[in-house]
Amino acid sequence: MNFAERVQAWKQGRASAQDGGIVFAPWQGEPPVEILRRAYRWIVEQAIVCDAPDLILGGAPSTRKGVMSAGDAYASYVLLPLLNLVTHQRLLIIGAPGRGKTTLATLMALIAGGELAQIRRDTQHGHPQLTLADLLGSPLPGNLVEAKTIDEVHVAWRGWIQRRVKIVDEYNRIPTKTQSALLSLMAEGYAEQLGHTIESGTSAWYLTANDDLGGGTFQVIDALRDRIDAVVRAAPFEGGQMRILADRIAERERPEDLVPVDCRLTPDALDAADLEVRGIAIGDEVLRALATFASQLEFCQRASDQLPYMTKDTLRVAGRRLAQVCNEDCPLDKREHACAQTEGGISTRAHISVLRFAQALAWFRGRTAVTLDDVRALIPWVLHERLRPNTHSGFFSEDRHEVLLSDRAGWITQLFDRALALDSARSEERERVEALETRMPRDVAEARALLDEVDAARRTLLGSEELSGAVREDALRLEALHRRWISLAEGR
Amino acid sequence: MSSETPGQRALRELVATARERGRKRHARWRPGVFMQLAESNVRDAWGSLAADPRREERVSAWLDLLIEAMGRGLVDEFTVAGPGSDGVLGLLLLDRLPRELGTLDAARMAELWNLGEALAREPKWIDLTLAQVLERRQTTCAEIESVLTATLETLHAPSPDTAPDWKGGDTEVLRIERWAPRFVPGRLRLVRPNVVALRDRESEAELAVSVFADGLTCVTSGASLPDRTTPTSTAAVAFVPGTLRIEDARWRCEGLTAWQHVVVSPAGFAVATCVDSQRLWVARAG
Numbered sequence: 001m002n003f004a005e006r007v008q009a010w011k012q013g014r015a016s017a018q019d020g021g022i023v024f025a026p027w028q029g030e031p032p033v034e035i036l037r038r039a040y041r042w043i044v045e046q047a048i049v050c051d052a053p054d055l056i057l058g059g060a061p062s063t064r065k066g067v068m069s070a071g072d073a074y075a076s077y078v079l080l081p082l083l084n085l086v087t088h089q090r091l092l093i094i095g096a097p098g099r100g101k102t103t104l105a106t107l108m109a110l111i112a113g114g115e116l117a118q119i120r121r122d123t124q125h126g127h128p129q130l131t132l133a134d135l136l137g138s139p140l141p142g143n144l145v146e147a148k149t150i151d152e153v154h155v156a157w158r159g160w161i162q163r164r165v166k167i168v169d170e171y172n173r174i175p176t177k178t179q180s181a182l183l184s185l186m187a188e189g190y191a192e193q194l195g196h197t198i199e200s201g202t203s204a205w206y207l208t209a210n211d212d213l214g215g216g217t218f219q220v221i222d223a224l225r226d227r228i229d230a231v232v233r234a235a236p237f238e239g240g241q242m243r244i245l246a247d248r249i250a251e252r253e254r255p256e257d258l259v260p261v262d263c264r265l266t267p268d269a270l271d272a273a274d275l276e277v278r279g280i281a282i283g284d285e286v287l288r289a290l291a292t293f294a295s296q297l298e299f300c301q302r303a304s305d306q307l308p309y310m311t312k313d314t315l316r317v318a319g320r321r322l323a324q325v326c327n328e329d330c331p332l333d334k335r336e337h338a339c340a341q342t343e344g345g346i347s348t349r350a351h352i353s354v355l356r357f358a359q360a361l362a363w364f365r366g367r368t369a370v371t372l373d374d375v376r377a378l379i380p381w382v383l384h385e386r387l388r389p390n391t392h393s394g395f396f397s398e399d400r401h402e403v404l405l406s407d408r409a410g411w412i413t414q415l416f417d418r419a420l421a422l423d424s425a426r427s428e429e430r431e432r433v434e435a436l437e438t439r440m441p442r443d444v445a446e447a448r449a450l451l452d453e454v455d456a457a458r459r460t461l462l463g464s465e466e467l468s469g470a471v472r473e474d475a476l477r478l479e480a481l482h483r484r485w486i487s488l489a490e491g492r
Numbered sequence: 493m494s495s496e497t498p499g500q501r502a503l504r505e506l507v508a509t510a511r512e513r514g515r516k517r518h519a520r521w522r523p524g525v526f527m528q529l530a531e532s533n534v535r536d537a538w539g540s541l542a543a544d545p546r547r548e549e550r551v552s553a554w555l556d557l558l559i560e561a562m563g564r565g566l567v568d569e570f571t572v573a574g575p576g577s578d579g580v581l582g583l584l585l586l587d588r589l590p591r592e593l594g595t596l597d598a599a600r601m602a603e604l605w606n607l608g609e610a611l612a613r614e615p616k617w618i619d620l621t622l623a624q625v626l627e628r629r630q631t632t633c634a635e636i637e638s639v640l641t642a643t644l645e646t647l648h649a650p651s652p653d654t655a656p657d658w659k660g661g662d663t664e665v666l667r668i669e670r671w672a673p674r675f676v677p678g679r680l681r682l683v684r685p686n687v688v689a690l691r692d693r694e695s696e697a698e699l700a701v702s703v704f705a706d707g708l709t710c711v712t713s714g715a716s717l718p719d720r721t722t723p724t725s726t727a728a729v730a731f732v733p734g735t736l737r738i739e740d741a742r743w744r745c746e747g748l749t750a751w752q753h754v755v756v757s758p759a760g761f762a763v764a765t766c767v768d769s770q771r772l773w774v775a776r777a778g
Contacts, residue, residue, distance in 0.1 A: 003644040007637050013606025015557070017598035020549045022556040022605070027564075042519035260519045262563060 032265055032273035033363060036082055039111050039263040040364075043078045047107060047255035048100055049244050050075050050235030054409070055381075057365070057373040072365060076381055077235040081108050081206065083360035085165070085265070086273040089353060090186055090205040090227055092171075092385065095234020097210055102169050103255055104234075105206035109165040110259040112204070113266055119167070122160035126173035128218070132181050135174075136161065136191045155196045161185065162201050164267065171207040172220050183224045202274075229353035231384035233409075273363075280359040281369035289372055290351060292423040292470060293379075293416055296338045297387070298345030299469030302330050307472055307479075312344050323392040331466060334394035338419045339469050341395050341411075343388040353382045379416050380409035387412060423470055432457060433474045436481060447489040454481050502548060503538045510555040518563025525569050526562060529586075534558075537590040544594050553598040554589055557605050561585055566612065579619040581608030583627055584636075592633045604633060607640070615716035617700040618647060624710045646704055649759070651685045651722065656760030658727065659778025660741035663748075664709060666772040671711045672699060677765040677772055678753070681721045685759040689717050690772065701772065703761045709774055725756040731764075736775055738762060743775040 014025045044050055053073030077093075084091040085108055093101040102123070109119040124135060137157040139147075147153045160166060168174075174182065185191050189200045207228065248254065265273070302325035303314040315322060322343050326334065334340040358374040365374075389411060395401055404411035423430065436454055441447040458478040465471050496504070507530045515521045534551065541547040561567040566581055584604050589596065596604075611619045622643055625631075631639045668675050668690075678693035688701040690711075698714030730737040731751040735744060738756060745764065748771075754764040760777035 001648065003648070004637075004641045007607070007641050007644070010607050010610035011603040011637075013609055015560070015602040015605040015609070017553070017602050020553065020598055022553050022560075022598050022602050024560050038519040046519075258516065260515070260521065260563075261517045263519045 032269040035265055042263055044075050055377045057377050077232045080230055080232045085204050087356045087360045088202050088204045089229035092228045092231045093208045099234035101208040101234050105167045106256050112165045113264050122163050123167040126170035130174050130178050135178055136193050150195050153194050155193045157198045166203050166205050168207045172209045176218055179221050179224050186227045230381045277360045277363045280362050286370050293419040294346045295473040296419045296469035297342050299339045301467055322390045338415050340393045343390050350386050380412040383412050433477050444491050447485045451489045454478050514559040520565055533590050537593050541594055550593045553601050580611045580623045583623045584608050588633055617714050617717050620712035621702050621710050646686050651758045656777035658738045658741040660743055663743045663745050664774040668770045680753045680755040682724050682755050682757055683718050685757055688763045689714055725758045727756055745773045748773050
């Protein structure tokens with residue numbers, strides 16, 4: 001090895017002289033996750049200043065009765081928007097006026113490499129007079145006059161449609177018709193005007209609302225609401241922020257003016273991060289927990305006499321509400337079973353959102369696989385706008401549970417814990433079903449023997465246990481097993 | 493402010509501009525550490541260049557480097573307290589550059605930065621050893637490339653083809669507590685012909701002991717030392733209290749009462765440890 005040559009080569013690096021000063025090329029090869037972690041710390045310590053962690057992993061949140069226990073802890077208000085940047089989903093920021101919702105969304109666009117003036121031009125401000133042309137663009141008047149056919153009309157699309165970070169401020173003030181156009185853009189990734197379409201490309205969406213329960217000018221259409229992958233609440237103002245506020249007044253500064261260069265991600269880095277996040281493993285334990293949670297929330301014994309239709313979706317399609325059937329005629333203990341607490345279940349889209357954010361969280365924490373802790377920490381924010389409490393449930397009539405009607409995140413966490421506890425209480429029955437699922441009969445005789453066991457297990461299950469969401473799920477799995485092997489058992 | 497001289501005002505404005513630049517560029521910007529530097533090292537350097545017509549340009553370029561180093565977490569309050577303890581880059585930025593600022597232009601400072609940053613990516617023990625060599629040899633900025641080259645050649649040198657001529661004499665006694673107060677020398681292993689890994693008796697910690705032919709011995713953290721070892725010398729080693737014998741040659745080892753471990757290098761030196769002692773004895777061939 002020639003060390004003299006090596007030393008000479010080392011002198012050519014990032015630093016170079018320019019106009020008497022020294023400039024530095026960007027640091028090559030720095031993992032995007034490091035930049036995002038730095039951005040997180042900068043925002044909570046210097047920009048929004050809200051280091052009151054409420055997203056706790058492996059510990060418990062701070063309560064009146066005690067301090068939080070050890071574990072990773074993050075401010076969901078900052079972390080989820082950052083994770084949204086690399087998962088390219090749709091995030092709603094809710095909170096009272098003046099809490100920094102738009103500022104936070106703007107910071108995200110800056111971290112994604114945007115320029116402040118451009119971001120401001122691209123931000124869509126919801127108001128009752130917002131038209132399709134305002135939102136999407138329109139033909140230039142001259143072109144419209146000269147065009148002989150609709151194909152000759154050239155739509156001047158609004159630039160924001162193809163930005164990587166899209167900000168829609170006060171989305172619940174947008175008129176219903178314009179909301180539908182927004183829905184196409186958010187859900188399908190394209191916009192349409194006068195027979196012309198434009199693709200929105202890879203996008204991370206940030207919507208803001210003062211509240212999402214009627215404070216807006218217009219009711220948000222359900223389909224649009226369901227497209228929102230996660231929700232964060234604006235951080236409360238903490239007394240410790242006063243000094244920073246005073247300094248900012250003195251310096252005439254806003255956080256948007258101060259995003260450090262080393263907190264910014266290039267489009268390539270965002271793409272690389274997206275790939276890395278998709279590579280984070282999701283183990284069976286996590287999928288099992290999500291499945292059992294969903295099956296318990298979806299279940300309603302009183303919706304039908306048939307097992308497959310014992311769901312809240314059956315009720316919804318029939319135009320009935322849970323409170324109308326979740327009464328003393330249902331033998332389940334309403335204080336114990338999660339099904340009694342929610343008006344509806346969880347959509348497939350919601351499951352995808354949970355998994356995408358959980359992968360991103362595990363990646364952010366430097367893990368190679370999603371853990372149950374990741375899912376538990378995120379699930380309140382993904383389901384925040386998707387789960388509605390059944391306020392008539394006996395569960396909420398208990399004094400100690402009443403507070404959960406206002407603390408939706410706390411309520412959903414409790415719901416998740418309860419569902420998993422119920423599931424683990426009947427782990428033996430569950431393992432029996434799983435053992436049957438792993439059997440592979442090799443001939444007719446073995447298939448018949450297995451079918452006998454499956455039928456016996458189903459009879460035992462439905463005969464000895466009260467019919468809950470978890471029992472229904474196992475019964476349906478046994479029915480599926482029966483269908484799988486019946487042809488072989490009957491020699492067909 | 494009215495009693496401020498033009499020079500003081502120029503420095504204040506330079507520091508304020510640099511501070512603003514640092515804050516805009518780096519999330520990990522530490523205004524406190526920067527001001528600590530500005531009010532000591534930077535002010536002293538500024539004062540020492542009073543007669544230099546290019547003073548502002550030189551100090552401004554140096555501040556560019558300090559800003560980058562702080563932003564990347566390479567300089568913090570600990571580095572400021574003890575330059576050199578954290579590698580070549582820290583030593584250059586906080587010791588050599590301000591001392592020789594009058595002879596350096598921005599292009600040379602950029603080269604030195606690049607050298608330091610490249611070495612920060614090398615195994616930690618190498619960066620630390622190089623920093624210690626530069627510091628102890630009082631290397632100037634003009635000599636840095638040649639000293640680094642020579643030092644790297646020693647650290648990576650292969651075993652010599654011929655056996656050393658062991659002559660005997662006095663040993664060098666190193667007090668390990670100077671570098672690691674709680675370190676109790678234990679096992680020794682030769683990781684390179686001129687580098688010995690010294691293991692702590694109470695933990696997994698290791699120190700790197702680099703022995704140079706001209707009598708310099710450096711002790712640094714052994715972080716990232718290679719696991720593999722290199723063959724030791726086959727010379728016959730014997731010990732009586734106070735004396736180490738290699739082949740027919742003898743070395744006086746004051747205080748070496750109960751020999752614990754010894755490693756003999758084909759490069760022509762031996763290192764010995766003593767039970768319950770923080771001292772290290774280095775015997776050179778001659």
